[in-house]
Amino acid sequence: MESYGLDPHGLALLEAYRALRPCLERLEPAVVSKVRADIADKGLMVTAVDSRIKKESSLAGKLSLKGGKYGEVTDVTDLLGVRVITFYSDDVDKIASMVENLFDIDRENSVDKRKMHELDSFGYNSLHYVCRAPGLVPGADDIRFEVQIRTALQHVWATLYHDTGYKSGIEIPREYLRDMNRLAGMLELVDEQFCRIRTGITDYRRRVETLVADGRLDEVALDGDTYRRYLLLRPFDRLNRRIAALNQAEIQEGPLIQFLPLLRAMGMETLGDLDRMVRERWEDAYQLAVYQLGVTDLDIISSSVALQNLCFAYILRQGGGRAGLRRMFDTLNGPSDSNDILADMICKQAETLKII
Amino acid sequence: MEITIKNENEVMYCQMNGRLDTLASQQAAKDIQPLLDHAEQEIIIDCSGLEYISSSGLRLLLTLRKETARKGGKVIIRNIREEIRQIFLMTGFYNLFEIQ
Numbered sequence: 001m002e003s004y005g006l007d008p009h010g011l012a013l014l015e016a017y018r019a020l021r022p023c024l025e026r027l028e029p030a031v032v033s034k035v036r037a038d039i040a041d042k043g044l045m046v047t048a049v050d051s052r053i054k055k056e057s058s059l060a061g062k063l064s065l066k067g068g069k070y071g072e073v074t075d076v077t078d079l080l081g082v083r084v085i086t087f088y089s090d091d092v093d094k095i096a097s098m099v100e101n102l103f104d105i106d107r108e109n110s111v112d113k114r115k116m117h118e119l120d121s122f123g124y125n126s127l128h129y130v131c132r133a134p135g136l137v138p139g140a141d142d143i144r145f146e147v148q149i150r151t152a153l154q155h156v157w158a159t160l161y162h163d164t165g166y167k168s169g170i171e172i173p174r175e176y177l178r179d180m181n182r183l184a185g186m187l188e189l190v191d192e193q194f195c196r197i198r199t200g201i202t203d204y205r206r207r208v209e210t211l212v213a214d215g216r217l218d219e220v221a222l223d224g225d226t227y228r229r230y231l232l233l234r235p236f237d238r239l240n241r242r243i244a245a246l247n248q249a250e251i252q253e254g255p256l257i258q259f260l261p262l263l264r265a266m267g268m269e270t271l272g273d274l275d276r277m278v279r280e281r282w283e284d285a286y287q288l289a290v291y292q293l294g295v296t297d298l299d300i301i302s303s304s305v306a307l308q309n310l311c312f313a314y315i316l317r318q319g320g321g322r323a324g325l326r327r328m329f330d331t332l333n334g335p336s337d338s339n340d341i342l343a344d345m346i347c348k349q350a351e352t353l354k355i356i
Numbered sequence: 357m358e359i360t361i362k363n364e365n366e367v368m369y370c371q372m373n374g375r376l377d378t379l380a381s382q383q384a385a386k387d388i389q390p391l392l393d394h395a396e397q398e399i400i401i402d403c404s405g406l407e408y409i410s411s412s413g414l415r416l417l418l419t420l421r422k423e424t425a426r427k428g429g430k431v432i433i434r435n436i437r438e439e440i441r442q443i444f445l446m447t448g449f450y451n452l453f454e455i456q
Contacts, residue, residue, distance in 0.1 A: 249411075252418060254452050292446035300411045300418075302448030333455065341438060342445060 004060035009068065016073035017059055020143070024053045024080050027140040031082055031103075031133060035147070038098050039084070044091060047152050051082045077109050077130040080145035085155050088198060089191040095149045096127055103131035106144060126150035126158065153187040205229075218272030227260050230271050235278055239306035243289040247299045254302035262311060262331045266318075277314050284313035287353050288346075312346050316355045322347045358405075359387040367398045373405030376413030384416055395423040404435035409443055421452060432456055 003011060032051045039046055059076065070076055084095050099105075109130040127149045134141045150158065161180060164172065172180065204225070211220045212229050220226045236256070244251050268274050288309045293301070315324040322343045329339035357380035360371040368391055376384060391399050399420065409417075417431070424431050434456045436444065444450040 252452075254448055258451065289446070292442075296443075296446075298411050298414070298443065298447055300414050300447060302452050304451040305446075305448035308448055308451065332451065336456070338441065338455075341441065342450075345438075345442060345445065 002056075002060075004057070004064060006060060006063055010060070010063040013063055013070060013073045013076075014056070014060060017056065017076075017079070020073060020079070021053070023137070023139050023143065027133070027137045027143060027145065028053055028080055030137050031080065031145060034102055034133070034136065035082060035084065035099070038102055039095070042094070042098060044086075044094060044098075046084055046086050046091070046095070048085045049082065050085070051080070054079045054081070074142050074144065077106070077144045078146040079143065081148065082145065083148045083150070083155075086149065086151050088195050089151050089154075090195050092127055092149050092151060096129070099129050099131065099147050099149070103129075103133050103147070106130040106132065109144070126154050151191050153191050157184055157187050212271065217275050218270050220271040222260075222263060222268050222270055222274060224257075224260065226271055227263075227274075228257070230274065231256055235275065236303065236306035236310075239278070239282060239285060239310070240301070240303050242286055243293065243305055243309075244301055246290060246293050247297060249293075249299040249301045252300060252302050254304040256304055256307055258332060259304070259307055259311070262328055265327065265331055266311065266314060277310055281310045281313040281317065284317065284353070284355050285309035288312060288349060288355070291349050291353055312350070313355055316347075316350050357384055359384055361387075361390050363390075363394065363397075367400060368394050370399060370401045371405065372401060372403055375408040376406060376416070377408060377410045378412045381410065381412035381416055384413070385419075388416065388420060391420055392423050395420070395429045396427040398430050398432065399424060400432045400434060402434050403437070403440060406437065406440055409440055414443075414447060414449055417449070417453070430454065 004014070006014060028051050032049060036049050039049070054076075059079070062076070063070070073079070084099075086092055086095060106129075111128045129147045129149075130144050131147055132141065132144055164176070164180075208220055208226050208229055211217070212226070212233070217230075220230075240251050243249075263274060268277070285306060286309075289305065311328060312325065315328055318324070320327075325343035325346050326339050329342050330336075333339065357372075357374040357376055359373075362369050370388070370391060374380065401417075417433075421431050423429075432454045436455060441450075441455075444453070444455065
């Protein structure tokens, strides 16, 4: 067995570590699955849950530096380390609270570097809990392990800082210390800004939900979120059913999200604009369908027919003509010569129906 | 109705010739089985020889679309004649497929 130049006390601790290792190997997956399961239960998203058992050589290094500090090997609190990396800084608190409920926390040895940060202005926020998990794995009740919680950006900073080879802010040359601190500050701002954006988007979606539910559609700008919300109201169903009734056709659900760029290109700025098109071009859209499908025995349509015909009617009534229809097909299907054929086809039908 | 299928470089090529009406669709449903079996791939259907398509034919294409969507593949329809293009447009099927 390698002795790593340790004194007798250090060697005794190392021997105890070797005896403890099988237990650590059972504890590691148990702790990780408990953390992962709870994260999933709470619907939280994290980038990673990593873990490691301290290597013998690493422990030996620690013991050679400060072996006298430890009476027993279980006094070393990071023999097992688990790291949870979150996307957002406010999720660090949520995971922290989760960890507090899952395990017994050794408060005296747990460190919230986010608070230390205010004091010495060095380092980057992260949260370390020293924990025990009584009853989780037989024989492991006395083993303490560390759970580290940080954001992805905090992790990047810590990893790159670790790469410098300096263990603390005291060791690093002052000129580089200043640069590392500047970076830490910048990343902290970025983390905060991402949180603010996420909160803003959540608030926006709630506000939109209320406005749509209250029918205040003119107050809702047309974008991906609001359009999806509007589609939940099934605004084209009635027209689709009326069209389907022509041939007792079945309606196949088709994607409507691809119409969003077209609606924007047509000048629709709010859900109110879209809703007005449905109301005002309803009859034109239906008459187009009558003209097209009425003389066929086609008994299957896609649910995009109503919106497609509404767009035809809107463009033509706005005076967009053939060029407008061509642009519509270019937007929906991508530019192609065959879009001219489609535009001509609809123009001819519209002329007959006096939509042009 | 004649359906020819070949698998080349991870792409399924299908040539449809004739009238895909209700009667022909029954046999066609069996003929396209290799396409359904390889729905994780890109499927290119050449319709240059397709003279007519009925609702049953559209349903057949829809089955193909659903299977490719489920397995991660894609259906591309090429060279459709004007009459078929019109049917795709009036039924809204134009928005369901990539038509080249």
